Amino acid sequence: MSQPSQSRRRRPSQRPPSRLAQPQTRASAPPSATAKSIVIDRRFGLALTAIAGLAALSALGFRLASSGLSLPSQAGIAIADPDASLWLVFLTGLSIGGLSCVAVQGGLLATSIAARAVERHAGAVTIRAQLLPVTLFLGAKLLAYTLLGAILGLVGSKIPIGLQAWLMIAVGLFMLMVVAQMFDLHPLFRLIAFRPPKALQRLLRARSKQGSASSPLLLGALTVFIPCGVTLAMEALAIASNSALRGALIMAVFTLGSAPLFFVLGFAASRLSGLAFRSFRPLAALAIVAIAGLSIHAGARLLGYGGMRLGGETVTATQLGDPVSAAAIQSAEIQVRTASYSPSRVRIKAGIPTRLSLVSEQAQGCVRAFLIPGLGIERMLPVDGTELIELPPAEPGTVIPFTCSMGMYGGNIEVVQ
Amino acid sequence: MSEPNITQRFSIQGMHCSSCAMSIDWELEDLPGVAKATTSYARATTEVTFDPHQTSLETLLSAIERAGFKGLPA
Numbered sequence: 001m002s003q004p005s006q007s008r009r010r011r012p013s014q015r016p017p018s019r020l021a022q023p024q025t026r027a028s029a030p031p032s033a034t035a036k037s038i039v040i041d042r043r044f045g046l047a048l049t050a051i052a053g054l055a056a057l058s059a060l061g062f063r064l065a066s067s068g069l070s071l072p073s074q075a076g077i078a079i080a081d082p083d084a085s086l087w088l089v090f091l092t093g094l095s096i097g098g099l100s101c102v103a104v105q106g107g108l109l110a111t112s113i114a115a116r117a118v119e120r121h122a123g124a125v126t127i128r129a130q131l132l133p134v135t136l137f138l139g140a141k142l143l144a145y146t147l148l149g150a151i152l153g154l155v156g157s158k159i160p161i162g163l164q165a166w167l168m169i170a171v172g173l174f175m176l177m178v179v180a181q182m183f184d185l186h187p188l189f190r191l192i193a194f195r196p197p198k199a200l201q202r203l204l205r206a207r208s209k210q211g212s213a214s215s216p217l218l219l220g221a222l223t224v225f226i227p228c229g230v231t232l233a234m235e236a237l238a239i240a241s242n243s244a245l246r247g248a249l250i251m252a253v254f255t256l257g258s259a260p261l262f263f264v265l266g267f268a269a270s271r272l273s274g275l276a277f278r279s280f281r282p283l284a285a286l287a288i289v290a291i292a293g294l295s296i297h298a299g300a301r302l303l304g305y306g307g308m309r310l311g312g313e314t315v316t317a318t319q320l321g322d323p324v325s326a327a328a329i330q331s332a333e334i335q336v337r338t339a340s341y342s343p344s345r346v347r348i349k350a351g352i353p354t355r356l357s358l359v360s361e362q363a364q365g366c367v368r369a370f371l372i373p374g375l376g377i378e379r380m381l382p383v384d385g386t387e388l389i390e391l392p393p394a395e396p397g398t399v400i401p402f403t404c405s406m407g408m409y410g411g412n413i414e415v416v417q
Numbered sequence: 418m419s420e421p422n423i424t425q426r427f428s429i430q431g432m433h434c435s436s437c438a439m440s441i442d443w444e445l446e447d448l449p450g451v452a453k454a455t456t457s458y459a460r461a462t463t464e465v466t467f468d469p470h471q472t473s474l475e476t477l478l479s480a481i482e483r484a485g486f487k488g489l490p491a
Contacts, residue, residue, distance in 0.1 A: 104436035107443070182433065190459045193435035205443055228434030277433055 085294050088287045089234060089250055093257020096182075096230055096277065096284035104226055106262070108208040108219050109137050115211030133216040138259050140220030146252040148224050152238040153247020161302070161371075161378075161405070164242060168299030168407060171240040175292035178233040179285045194232060196225040233288060240295060242406060298407030304373040305401065313343035317354055331355040334411075336363045336370075336381055341402070344411030350396035354413075356389040369405030372413075378405075422452050424466045425474065427481065427488040432458050437486065444484040448472050462491065 113133050159167060174192075181189040196204075204222055207215055227235065234254045238247035261276075317332035330349055335342045336358050348354045358370060360381050368381045372391075381387050394400065394415040403410030432438060438456035441463055445454035450471025456463035465477055474490065481488035 104440040104443075107440050184433070187459070187461070190461070193458050195435045195439065195458075201439060201442075226436055226439065228436050230434075 085237075085291050086249065086253055088291045088294075089237070090253045090257040091287045092230060092234070092284050092291070093254040094260065095280040095287065097234075097254055097258030097261075105219075105223050108204060108223075109134065109216060111208040112211065112215040112219060115209050116213065116215070117211075119211040133213075134263060137216040137220035138255075138262060140217045141223050142252060142255045142259070144221040144224045145255040146248045148235070149238045149251025150244045150248035152235055152251075153241050154244040156239040156242050156247060157244065159239075159242075164240075165299045165302035165373075165407065168240045168295045168302065170299075171236045172292040172294075172296035172299065174236050175233045175288050175295065178229045179288050179292075181229045182281055182285055192229050192232065194227055200225055230284065230288070237291065237295065294408075301401060301403045301407040301410050302371070302373060314345040314347060315343045316347040317349065319349065319352070320355075328352045329355055331357065333357045333359055336360040336367050338362065338364045338367060339409060341367065341404075341409055341411050346411070346413045347416055348391075348394070348413055350415050350417055351393050353393050354391040356391055356413075358387045358389065360384055360386070366404040366406040367409055370402065371405055372400060372402045374400050422466050422468050424464060425477070426491045427463045427465070427477070428491045429456065429461050429463055429481065430487040430489070432456075432461060432486060434458065437484075438463075441481055441484045441486060444480045445477060448476060448480055451477075463488065 113130055116133070117129065156164075156167070177189055177192055180186065181192050184190075195201075200222075204219065204226070207218060207222075231254075234250060238250045241247045241250055315332055315334075317330035319328065319330045330352055332346045332348065332354065334346065334356065337360075346356070358379075358381055360368070360383060363381060363383055368383070370379045370381050370387075370389075371377065372389075375391065377389060377391075379387055379389060391400075391413070396415055396417045398415045400413040400415070401410060402413060429441065432441075435458045438458040441456040442454045445451050445456075445463070445465055448467070450468040451465060452468070453466040454463060463481070467477065478488050478490075
């Protein structure tokens with residue numbers, strides 16, 4: 001499937017065959033193969049759709065198999081959770097991340113590899129000779145994007161929590177716009193694009209033509225400057241992630257996800273990238289829409305709109321002391337685990353203060369940063385142990401949402417008569 | 418560059434991100450006689466300044482096709 005395209009790009013000049021050169025029998029594609037190439041294109045499209053399906057299934061399987069997996073938490077602050085969005089990011093990378101930029105990135109890499117072959121007087125580029133530069137390219141790309149993700153996450157973490165919620169909503173909307181762009185719904189969406197300055201473009205192009213062994217490394221790292229819509233969407237998500245580590249993780253997972261297809265298609269004639277893009281588009285769009293939904297939901301939760309979650313366990317606060325005396329108080333307990341607050345609905349009586357006990361059991365990640373946006377309460381919970389929060393008396397009928405600092409987990413406190 | 422260069426506009430079909438525009442520019446600028454190529458993803462067009470004695474419209478179109486897109490002289 002991976003037809004090296006460099007043979008037509010840069011044919012080595014008339015040099016005497018070197019001993020290094022591998023005898024190659026493959027002739028360059030005959031120009032009269034239009035009908036044939038259409039058939040190949042169709043088969044290629046089918047094969048890609050099959051790969052997309054398999055990739056989706058394996059990602060889903062992996063997600064289910066490892067749903068208990070938790071990542072180590074950084075000192076104090078919440079970071080990576082075994083949450084859905086990271087898997088969706090991976091799926092996005094797997095389905096379309098390797099393709100949307102393949103036209104230019106793959107072209108650069110292919111030119112560089114071909115130039116290297118000319119440099120070394122190798123007649124044609126063998127698969128083996130491609131393996132090292134592609135690995136270097138992807139390795140450098142992974143490193144550069146991970147670093148970029150960390151920086152973006154760090155920038156995001158400096159944004160005050162009030163704006164954080166709006167940022168999450170904005171990022172969600174931005175992702176929906178990227179999906180609109182993918183389907184070319186309106187020319188306006190094509191404005192979502194980033195193009196590096198001409199000077200950098202020239203540097204990239206010149207570097208790819210040099211054919212030095214280190215070119216793939218440099219080119220791979222420089223790809224951070226040639227992002228496409230989907231990459232921009234992931235970068236926005238990294239900013240909204242609110243942590244350097246999580247931002248790094250998002251970008252690393254996305255780039256890793258994009259690697260397999262890049263490996264396979266990196267050299268395929270860029271002509272096929274459009275077709276491949278269309279094959280993978282629905283799957284990627286679904287993943288991105290899901291991430292956008294999660295992001296908007298999280299933002300809304302941080303703003304104090306938690307009412308979307310209606311189901312779940314409910315607990316009613318137990319009243320302590322004399323109900324009519326001034327010392328009356330009620331108490332309720334919430335179990336805090338890595339990916340949940342349980343129960344997620346707490347019913348309290350109006351007019352008397354509440355003592356909320358948050359009991360952590362091996363709690364990791366963002367659940368530890370507990371927020372009640374409506375009351376301006378922010379508390380860092382221990383990994384194991386109990387934290388007490390006093391709530392003032394409330395009006396009947398009010399719903400007070402609580403959430404983790406990232407708006408991923410949460411619930412409601414319902415005030416009844 | 419004392420030759421009289423001409424500028425031709427093409428509308429481009431099939432671009433899905435700004436990288437596509439870059440790859441069209443690069444493919445065109447690799448041709449002999451092409452002084453400048455400016456592809457706009459937002460407008461879905463490319464503007465090529467070239468020397469008609471050194472390259473032809475067909476050559477430009479096939480370069481665009483090589484980059485993976487369909488061009489129509491506008």
